[in-house]
Amino acid sequence: MTTDTEARTGRAGRFDPASYEQGWRERWQADALYRADDEDPRQKHYLLTMYPYPSGDLHIGHWYAATGPDIVARMRRMQGLNVMFPMGFDSFGLPTENAAIDRGVDPATWTAANIDQMRAQFRTMGCMFDWSREVVTSDPAYYRWTQWLFGEFFKAGLAYKAMAPVDWCPRDQVVLAREQVEGPNRVCWRCGTPVVKRDLEQWFFRTTRYADELLDFRGIDWPEPIRLMQTNWIGRSEGAEIDFPVEADGVDPIRVFTTRPDTVFGATFMVLAPEHPAVVVLTTPDRRAEVEAYVERARRETEIDRMSAERERSGVFIGPYAVNPMTNERIPIWIADYVLPGYGTGAIMAVPAHDERDYDFARRHELPIRYVVAPTGGEAPAEGAFVEHTSDEVLVDSGEFSGMSAADAIGAIAQQLADLGLGGPAVTYRLRDWLVSRQRYWGAPIPIVYCPEHGAQLVPEAELPVRLPEGVDFAPTGVSPLQSHAEFLRATCPVCGAEARRETDTMDTFVDSSWYFLRYCSPHDELRAWDPEAVKRWMPVDLYTGGAEHAVLHLLYARFFIKALRDIGHLSFDEPFLALRNQGQILGADHQRMSKSRGNVANPDELVARYGSDVVRLFLMFIGPWDQGGPWNASGIEGIHRFLGRVWAQAQPEPGEAVEGSAVPGMPPAQSLAGEPPGSGGPAAGELLGTIEEMSRALRRATHITIRDVGEDYADFHFNTAISKLMELSNAIGKARDTGLAGSAAYGEAIEALLLLLAPAAPHIAEELWSRRGRPYSIHLQAWPTFDAALATADTLELPVQIDGKLRDRLVVTVDTPAEEIERLALASERVQAHLGGRPPRRVVQIPGRLVNIVTSG
RNA sequence: GGGCGAGUGGCGGAACGGCAGACGCGCCGGCUUUAGGAGCCGGUGUCGCAAGACGUGCGAGUUCGAAUCUCGCCUCGCCCACCA
Numbered sequence: 001m002t003t004d005t006e007a008r009t010g011r012a013g014r015f016d017p018a019s020y021e022q023g024w025r026e027r028w029q030a031d032a033l034y035r036a037d038d039e040d041p042r043q044k045h046y047l048l049t050m051y052p053y054p055s056g057d058l059h060i061g062h063w064y065a066a067t068g069p070d071i072v073a074r075m076r077r078m079q080g081l082n083v084m085f086p087m088g089f090d091s092f093g094l095p096t097e098n099a100a101i102d103r104g105v106d107p108a109t110w111t112a113a114n115i116d117q118m119r120a121q122f123r124t125m126g127c128m129f130d131w132s133r134e135v136v137t138s139d140p141a142y143y144r145w146t147q148w149l150f151g152e153f154f155k156a157g158l159a160y161k162a163m164a165p166v167d168w169c170p171r172d173q174v175v176l177a178r179e180q181v182e183g184p185n186r187v188c189w190r191c192g193t194p195v196v197k198r199d200l201e202q203w204f205f206r207t208t209r210y211a212d213e214l215l216d217f218r219g220i221d222w223p224e225p226i227r228l229m230q231t232n233w234i235g236r237s238e239g240a241e242i243d244f245p246v247e248a249d250g251v252d253p254i255r256v257f258t259t260r261p262d263t264v265f266g267a268t269f270m271v272l273a274p275e276h277p278a279v280v281v282l283t284t285p286d287r288r289a290e291v292e293a294y295v296e297r298a299r300r301e302t303e304i305d306r307m308s309a310e311r312e313r314s315g316v317f318i319g320p321y322a323v324n325p326m327t328n329e330r331i332p333i334w335i336a337d338y339v340l341p342g343y344g345t346g347a348i349m350a351v352p353a354h355d356e357r358d359y360d361f362a363r364r365h366e367l368p369i370r371y372v373v374a375p376t377g378g379e380a381p382a383e384g385a386f387v388e389h390t391s392d393e394v395l396v397d398s399g400e401f402s403g404m405s406a407a408d409a410i411g412a413i414a415q416q417l418a419d420l421g422l423g424g425p426a427v428t429y430r431l432r433d434w435l436v437s438r439q440r441y442w443g444a445p446i447p448i449v450y451c452p453e454h455g456a457q458l459v460p461e462a463e464l465p466v467r468l469p470e471g472v473d474f475a476p477t478g479v480s481p482l483q484s485h486a487e488f489l490r491a492t493c494p495v496c497g498a499e500a501r502r503e504t505d506t507m508d509t510f511v512d513s514s515w516y517f518l519r520y521c522s523p524h525d526e527l528r529a530w531d532p533e534a535v536k537r538w539m540p541v542d543l544y545t546g547g548a549e550h551a552v553l554h555l556l557y558a559r560f561f562i563k564a565l566r567d568i569g570h571l572s573f574d575e576p577f578l579a580l581r582n583q584g585q586i587l588g589a590d591h592q593r594m595s596k597s598r599g600n601v602a603n604p605d606e607l608v609a610r611y612g613s614d615v616v617r618l619f620l621m622f623i624g625p626w627d628q629g630g631p632w633n634a635s636g637i638e639g640i641h642r643f644l645g646r647v648w649a650q651a652q653p654e655p656g657e658a659v660e661g662s663a664v665p666g667m668p669p670a671q672s673l674a675g676e677p678p679g680s681g682g683p684a685a686g687e688l689l690g691t692i693e694e695m696s697r698a699l700r701r702a703t704h705i706t707i708r709d710v711g712e713d714y715a716d717f718h719f720n721t722a723i724s725k726l727m728e729l730s731n732a733i734g735k736a737r738d739t740g741l742a743g744s745a746a747y748g749e750a751i752e753a754l755l756l757l758l759a760p761a762a763p764h765i766a767e768e769l770w771s772r773r774g775r776p777y778s779i780h781l782q783a784w785p786t787f788d789a790a791l792a793t794a795d796t797l798e799l800p801v802q803i804d805g806k807l808r809d810r811l812v813v814t815v816d817t818p819a820e821e822i823e824r825l826a827l828a829s830e831r832v833q834a835h836l837g838g839r840p841p842r843r844v845v846q847i848p849g850r851l852v853n854i855v856t857s858g
Numbered sequence: 859g860g861g862c863g864a865g866u867g868g869c870g871g872a873a874c875g876g877c878a879g880a881c882g883c884g885c886c887g888g889c890u891u892u893a894g895g896a897g898c899c900g901g902u903g904u905c906g907c908a909a910g911a912c913g914u915g916c917g918a919g920u921u922c923g924a925a926u927c928u929c930g931c932c933u934c935g936c937c938c939a940c941c942a
Contacts, residue, residue, distance in 0.1 A: 224862085225862060228861075233937095257941095339942075343941045350942090351942090428942095548937090549936095636882060638882095645896095720870090720871070721872070724871090804923080805876090806923095807877055845923080
C-alpha cells in the first residue's frame with residue numbers, strides 16, 4: 001500500500017500545480033479545445049458572462065464572476081451540448097478618457113495595452129472561453145456596426161434628437177454622465193463640485209415605446225429581484241387624465257394625470273411644474289415678476305435642493321383660476337418645484353386632504369382642504385388633519401358618487417370624464433427615453449451630419465465607420481473634444497453634397513453592450529453586423545451571468561434592442577437572454593466595495609503563483625453561495641490546497657492497477673464491480689473480507705450519490721455545496737484506502753468519478769491526473785458520469801426516534817421494515833421507555849424513511 | 859419614505875417542515891520530523907463530572923414536529939426615492 005506521503009513525495013511526485021497547469025492550458029489552446037463550431041450538429045448552448053471593462057487589471061471579482069459560468073459551461077459540454085462561451089471587452093468609456101486627460105496617453109493605445117494585460121491574466125484562469133470570437137467594442141470593425149444600428153433606429157423613428165436637461169459640472173465646464181455624478185450630494189466625480197442641470201440638444205432612443213412589452217417577463221427565467229427592479233423602474237401607473245378648463249380667453253385646458261380620479265371632488269387647487277409650457281402664457285402681469293424669479297431659481301437649483309428630503313414646499317400663485325370639472329368650483333393655479341416636468345403631464349390637481357405632498361403645500365400656503373373619501377362607516381376626519389389612505393374607503397361629498405367605494409369610483413369617474421370629453425382612463429410610466437449622446441471623445445461617433453439645407457442626415461452606410469480622429473486635445477473645455485477637430489467636423493450632405501457639419505457627440509457605452517452578444521455569433525463578418533444564419537443558430541443566449549448592478553441599465557437596454565430590431569425586421573425572437581443568474585459581489589476585507597482609491601483590492605496573481613489557479617478557482621467557489629458574494633478573506637484557502645493535495649495522492653495509479661477499460665458509468669468496465677478484494681496490498685484474508693465488502697459497497701454508494709448531487713448543484717449554481725460533496729467523496733476514498741480498498745474496481749470507479757466531477761471546477765488537476773492514470777485526452781471531452789439510482793440507495797436506514805419532537809434514540813433498520821415493526825421497535829427501545837417513564841403514547845407519527853415521533857401530550 | 863433580501867458555533871457556511879451546525883477555516887490533543895513547515899489520526903455549539911438541559915436576532919402563533927411557514931418588532935445590506 002502506498003501512503004499519501006509516499007505518493008506526494010515519491011513515485012508520483014509532489015503536488016505542484018505549477019509543474020503542469022501552464023502546460024495544459026497551452027495544449028488546450030493549441031488544440032482549440034474550446035472553439036464553438038457553427039457546423040456542430042449537437043444541440044447548441046450559448047452561455048454568456050458579462051464582458052469586462054478593460055481597466056488594466058483582473059481582480060478577484062473577475063475570477064469569481066467567471067469561474068461559476070465556466071463550471072456550468074464545462075459540465076454542459078461534457079453532457080453533450082455544443083457550448084459557446086465567448087469573451088470580449090467593453091472598451092469604450094469614460095475612465096479611459098480620464099486616463100488620457102490625466103496621463104497624456106492616447107486612449108486607443110492605452111486600451112490596447114490594458115486588453116493585452118487582461119487577456120493574459122484571463123488565460124491563467126483556465127476558463128473555456130472561445131477567444132477566437134473575441135469582441136472589442138472600441139475597434140472600428142465593431143463600432144462601425146454600432147453606428148449602423150444607430151442608423152437603423154434613426155430610420156425607424158426610434159432615434160431622435162430633442163432638448164433635454166443634462167448634468168453639468170460648473171467648475172470643469174463639462175457634461176457628466178449620470179454615473180459620473182456621485183453620492184447623496186450629487187457632486188462631480190472629478191472635482192467634487194455639485195452638478196447643475198443644463199438644457200442641451202440630445203439624442204434619444206425611444207425606449208418608452210416598449211414600456212409595456214418590457215414589463216412582460218413570460219418565457220424568461222430571470223431572478224425575481226431583477227424582474228422587480230425593472231418593473232419598478234418602468235413604473236407603470238394606471239389612473240386618469242383630466243382636463244381643467246382655465247378662466248382665460250383663448251387658452252387650452254390644463255391636462256393633469258392622477259392615479260386617484262376618485263378624489264377629484266377634493267381638488268382645491270392646481271400645481272404646474274415651473275417648466276410647464278403653459279406657465280409663460282397663463283401668468284398674469286401682476287404675478288409675472290414673482291413667477292419669473294421662482295422659475296429662474298428652480299432652474300438654477302441643483303437637483304439635490306429640489307429633491308431634498310426636508311421639503312419646504314415652496315411655490316407661487318401665477319394669477320389665473322381653473323375650473324374643477326366635477327364641482328365647477330374656481331381653483332387657483334400655482335407652480336411648485338415638487339411637480340416634476342418629466343412625469344405625467346407635468347401638472348397635477350392638488351387634493352390636499354388625501355395626498356401628503358399636497359397637504360403640506362396647502363398648510364404652508366393656506367389653501368382649502370376638503371375631505372372626499374372616508375373609511376367605510378367612519379366619521380369625517382378632524383378639521384385640518386391628514387388622513388392615511390386605507391383599503392376600504394367610500395366617497396363622501398362627491399355628488400352622485402357619494403357612497404360609492406373608492407375602488408369603484410376610480411373607474412366610474414374616469415369613464416364619466418371620458419364621456420364628457422374631459423380626459424379619461426390613462427396609463428403613465430416612469431421610464432424615460434434613453435439619452436444616448438455623450439459629449440465625449442472615447443465612444444462610437446453618432447453617424448449624423450448637419451446640412452444647412454437638409455438638417456440632420458444619416459451618414460450613408462458606405463461611409464461607415466465614422467472613425468475617431470487621432471491627436472485630439474482632451475483638456476476639458478466644456479464641449480466635446482471632437483468639436484475642436486476641424487477635419488473631423490468637415491462633412492458633406494448626403495442629399496445635396498453641400499458642406500455640412502459632423503455631429504460631435506458619441507454614443508453611451510451601453511449602446512455598445514446592447515448588441516455584443518449578437519456579434520459573438522459571427523465576429524469576423526465584415527459585410528454585416530451579424531450573419532443571420534449564425535444568429536439563428538446561436539441566439540437567444542441560453543444562460544447569462546453577471547452582476548445585479550446592471551438590472552435597470554444594460555439588462556433593460558439589451559431587451560429593448562432585441563425588441564426594436566425584431567420590429568425593424570432584423571431578428572425573429574423577443575428576448576436576448578432566456579435565463580439569467582447574478583453572482584454576488586466580492587467586497588474588500590473592510591466590507592467596502594473594492595476600489596483602487598480605497599486600497600482594498602485583492603489581487604489574485606500572488607495566490608495563483610503560490611497555489612495554482614485550480615486552488616484559487618475552487619476556493620472562490622467554496623467560500624459561500626455564488627449569488628451572495630461577501631468580504632474577501634483568503635484565510636481558508638489552505639483547506640482547498642489540502643483537499644486537492646489529497647486528491648492528488650489518492651488518484652495516482654496503483655501499482656498493477658488496470659487502467660485499461662473504465663470503472664466509470666458510461667464507459668462499461670471490463671470486470672465486475674461487485675466489491676472483490678483488491679489484487680495487491682491490503683489485509684485481504686480471513687475475517688476482514690466481510691468488512692472489505694461492506695466498505696466497497698459503501699464507497700460505491702458514496703460515489704453514485706456524489707455523481708447525482710454534484711451535477712444538480714452545478715446546474716443550480718450551488719458550487720459551494722458541490723465542492724463540499726466532492727470533499728466528502730474524497731474523505732470516503734481516504735477511508736476506503738485505509739481499509740485496503742486501493743486498487744479495487746470500486747476504488748477506481750470512485751477516483752475516476754471524482755476526477756470527472758472535479759474537471760469543470762478544477763480543470764488542470766483533473767486533466768493531469770486523468771492523464772497520469774493513462775486515460776484518453778482530454779478529460780474535458782469525456783461524457784459526464786451518470787449515476788445508478790439502485791447503487792445510490794442504502795439498504796439500511798438510521799431512523800431518529802423522537803418523543804414529542806425531541807430526539808431520544810436512533811433505530812437501525814433495513815429499508816423494507818414494515819411500519820408496524822418500526823413502531824414496535826421504537827416503543828421497545830430502552831431509552832424511549834426510560835423517557836416515557838410510564839406515560840402512555842397517544843399516537844405514533846411515522847414519516848417513512850425519515851423519522852418516528854411518539855406523541856404523549858394532547 | 860417605499861421596495862427587495864438577509865440575521866445559524868470563534869469564522870465562511872450547511873440544512874429550507876423531520877437527527878441543527880454538513881463541508882472547510884481556526885483552535886486543542888496525539889503521531890511523524892534533527893528542527894521549522896508540511897502531512898496523518900482524534901476532538902471541538904453552550905452549560906454540566908455525568909445523566910441531562912439549553913440552543914438558529916427578539917416576541918407571539920400554526921403543527922405530532924419550526925432555523926425553515928404566519929404575524930409583530932429589532933438590526934444589517936442592496937435598489938428606488940416629491941413619480942401625483
